[in-house]
Amino acid sequence: MTDLERKLRARVEAGEKMLAPYVTAGYPDLATTAEILRAIDDLGLGCVEIGIPFSDPVADGPTIQASFTAALEAGLKVKDLFATLGTLAGELVTPRIAMVSYSVACRHGPDRFIAAAAQAGLAGVLFPDLPMGCEPEVGRLAESAGLADVMLVAPTTPPQRRAEIAAASTGFVYYISVAGITGERRELPAEVGPNVAALKQAGGGKPVFVGFGIGRPEQVAEVTAVADGAIVGSALVRQMTECAKAAKSPQATGLEIRRFVQGLCGGLGKAVTARK
Amino acid sequence: MASNAKSAPRLSAVPDTEGRFGPHRFGGRYVPETLVPAVQQLAAAYDAARTDPAFNDDLERMRRDYAGRPTPLYLARRLSEHYRGARIWLKREDLAHTGSHKINNTLGQALLAVRMGKKRVIAETGAGQHGVATATAAAALGLECAVYMGSEDVRRQELNVFRMKMLGAKVIAVSAGSATLKDATNEAMRDWMASSEQTHYIIGSVVGPDPFPRMVRDFQAVIGREVRAQSAAAIGRLPDAIVACVGGGSNAAGVFYDFVDEPGVRLIGVEAGGRSTRLGDHAAPLNFGQPGVLHGALSYVLQDEDGQTAIAHSAAAGLDYPGVGPEHSYWKDSGRVQYVSRTDLQAMAAFRLLCRREGLIPALESAHAVAYLEELAPAMKPDQSIVVNLSGRGDKDCAEVMRLAGE
Numbered sequence: 001m002t003d004l005e006r007k008l009r010a011r012v013e014a015g016e017k018m019l020a021p022y023v024t025a026g027y028p029d030l031a032t033t034a035e036i037l038r039a040i041d042d043l044g045l046g047c048v049e050i051g052i053p054f055s056d057p058v059a060d061g062p063t064i065q066a067s068f069t070a071a072l073e074a075g076l077k078v079k080d081l082f083a084t085l086g087t088l089a090g091e092l093v094t095p096r097i098a099m100v101s102y103s104v105a106c107r108h109g110p111d112r113f114i115a116a117a118a119q120a121g122l123a124g125v126l127f128p129d130l131p132m133g134c135e136p137e138v139g140r141l142a143e144s145a146g147l148a149d150v151m152l153v154a155p156t157t158p159p160q161r162r163a164e165i166a167a168a169s170t171g172f173v174y175y176i177s178v179a180g181i182t183g184e185r186r187e188l189p190a191e192v193g194p195n196v197a198a199l200k201q202a203g204g205g206k207p208v209f210v211g212f213g214i215g216r217p218e219q220v221a222e223v224t225a226v227a228d229g230a231i232v233g234s235a236l237v238r239q240m241t242e243c244a245k246a247a248k249s250p251q252a253t254g255l256e257i258r259r260f261v262q263g264l265c266g267g268l269g270k271a272v273t274a275r276k
Numbered sequence: 277m278a279s280n281a282k283s284a285p286r287l288s289a290v291p292d293t294e295g296r297f298g299p300h301r302f303g304g305r306y307v308p309e310t311l312v313p314a315v316q317q318l319a320a321a322y323d324a325a326r327t328d329p330a331f332n333d334d335l336e337r338m339r340r341d342y343a344g345r346p347t348p349l350y351l352a353r354r355l356s357e358h359y360r361g362a363r364i365w366l367k368r369e370d371l372a373h374t375g376s377h378k379i380n381n382t383l384g385q386a387l388l389a390v391r392m393g394k395k396r397v398i399a400e401t402g403a404g405q406h407g408v409a410t411a412t413a414a415a416a417l418g419l420e421c422a423v424y425m426g427s428e429d430v431r432r433q434e435l436n437v438f439r440m441k442m443l444g445a446k447v448i449a450v451s452a453g454s455a456t457l458k459d460a461t462n463e464a465m466r467d468w469m470a471s472s473e474q475t476h477y478i479i480g481s482v483v484g485p486d487p488f489p490r491m492v493r494d495f496q497a498v499i500g501r502e503v504r505a506q507s508a509a510a511i512g513r514l515p516d517a518i519v520a521c522v523g524g525g526s527n528a529a530g531v532f533y534d535f536v537d538e539p540g541v542r543l544i545g546v547e548a549g550g551r552s553t554r555l556g557d558h559a560a561p562l563n564f565g566q567p568g569v570l571h572g573a574l575s576y577v578l579q580d581e582d583g584q585t586a587i588a589h590s591a592a593a594g595l596d597y598p599g600v601g602p603e604h605s606y607w608k609d610s611g612r613v614q615y616v617s618r619t620d621l622q623a624m625a626a627f628r629l630l631c632r633r634e635g636l637i638p639a640l641e642s643a644h645a646v647a648y649l650e651e652l653a654p655a656m657k658p659d660q661s662i663v664v665n666l667s668g669r670g671d672k673d674c675a676e677v678m679r680l681a682g683e
Contacts, residue, residue: 055584058465059308103569107583131312154310180470
């Protein structure tokens with residue numbers, strides 16, 4: 001079992017609910033990414049998803065895509081991101097996973113990309129455009145590097161395949177709440193509850209996190225009533241955009257994001273106490 | 277599909293059941309999980325339709341009575357005289373309804389959409405030719421239609437935007453990313469992710485996740501089958517060479533496919549060389565790119581060292597795409613098809629030449645294929661034959677040609 005899964009399972013067994021915020025890397029610059037990671041590190045988060053920008057994201061909505069475009073225009077390179085994450089690895093306690101288009105990993109070579117991710121202290125990888133069965137080699141590469149290979153289940157995924165993904169995913173299972181792209185939604189579909197429960201069972205207790213469309217503490221409360229964790233992406237990136245527009249310093253942005261994430265944590269099934 | 281070569285598998289016997297072409301596994305289904313059921317459903321529906329006589333009868337009737345097929349194979353005497361080499365034949369896809377080969381694919385896919393019970397179709401378009409062909413098929417079959425188009429292209433291709441609207445389609449301008457064809461494709465895929473239960477996505481080329489590359493190839497393969505029959509009648513044998521332009525590669529795949537197992541027929545694909553061989557100045561991934569993943573498939577692509585898609589450039593909007601169909605990557609690596617490139621200026625010269633020598637205004641895309649004749653035709657004998665796929669007509673390009681010529 002990967003480190004990430006061991007940690008998350010232990011917290012699930014302790015009855016905890018977790019938040020997993022998503023941060024676009026290099027947006028607006030790597031110094032800000034580093035300060036955000038530092039600022040939210042003691043909030044008891046399940047993990048932090050570090051979104052590596054891609055020029056042609058298919059699963060992402062306008063908020064995240066705009067952050068990708070800005071980060072790439074500012075010259076973000078994967079090797080610089082991994083170097084920054086590597087220097088932070090010793091001081092951060094919250095596990096970090098990379099959410100990245102397989103196009104990026106494929107160009108680097110999946111073996112070299114996964115090795116570099118492990119070197120940078122990441123606990124897992126998540127390729128939102130690499131469905132189960134497309135590149136079976138990737139799961140094996142991640143496993144031998146000690147990294148989780150987090151897979152997604154969609155509302156459109158048929159039951160049999162859901163069970164297979166729940167069994168194959170490592171670290172946790174990512175349930176997509178709505179058929180469509182990332183971005184905040186006013187309401188979440190009613191079938192999230194039963195679908196998450198079925199995934200928990202199929203995965204043999206593997207933690208299940210729900211993402212897409214979640215941006216408010218009430219929604220965090222709603223999904224963590226059934227799931228082990230809630231993933232917040234676009235809503236957080238929107239806060240980052242506000243900070244960037246106001247030309248806030250990396251430190252000030254870190255504090256702003258920390259406040260926002262704390263607010264979201266307030267929605268978790270059980271109050272999260274700051275650690276350390 | 278009888279196999280007469282027991283030692284080596286036939287080049288046409290691709291892709292495999294996972295949508296992979298050849299030993300380098302080009303193709304595949306690199307899509308978000310949300311789309312996996314949609315592509316699986318589409319593959320199953322297409323596999324059932326392609327062997328169903330009723331579906332093929334419908335398609336054949338629409339091709340013949342609606343699109344005007346077969347298109348002629350025309351002996352271009354004055355162009356042949358100009359090069360003093362092989363005889364040059366033009367496959368007249370420019371005469372197909374809507375003015376290009378695109379209708380072959382959209383009729384097939386729109387009929388499939390009806391068969392699948394979908395009420396709505398969506399498409400991406402660059403210059404607007406595929407958008408117009410989709411809007412046309414949708415109108416003819418009573419389907420709702422939305423076309424995604426980069427905002428930059430909406431501005432450059434006003435006439436086609438108007439045509440689509442006249443045909444009842446909704447044109448959605450996409451301003452994300454580089455606001456061109458690749459971004460319109462991203463946006464169409466996003467729409468499909470949220471709408472696949474009621475909506476079929478009519479991809480315009482032999483790109484995208486399986487089953488699109490093989491399905492679009494099959495719908496376009498009517499071009500090559502006609503060339504085979506027409507060559508037999510007019511030349512008395514198969515042509516010696518076939519030349520086609522390659523953007524995503526649908527007209528080329530369509531005219532090549534029936535001949536890939538005929539080693540006596542040279543196949544040449546012409547990519548857009550644009551302004552220079554520098555990344556960002558051309559749209560020639562098979563010549564200057566390397567394998568990578570874009571829009572659901574592994575294939576040659578123009579990317580930087582991080583896998584970020586590079587900007588493509590061509591004076592021909594229909595070739596202005598950083599990727600190419602996975603089967604072309606397979607044909608390139610197997611050595612079966614030779615891929616070359618021709619620049620904007622060479623295409624422009626060929627455009628003028630065909631206007632003056634044959635009274636045909638070709639699409640700027642097709643002019644790239646014509647431009648290669650300068651090298652190919654004089655090196656061949658007068659008793660040899662070259663077929664050029666004249667994939668579309670050039671009315672849409674007149675403003676651009678005037679602009680580039682400073683007229």
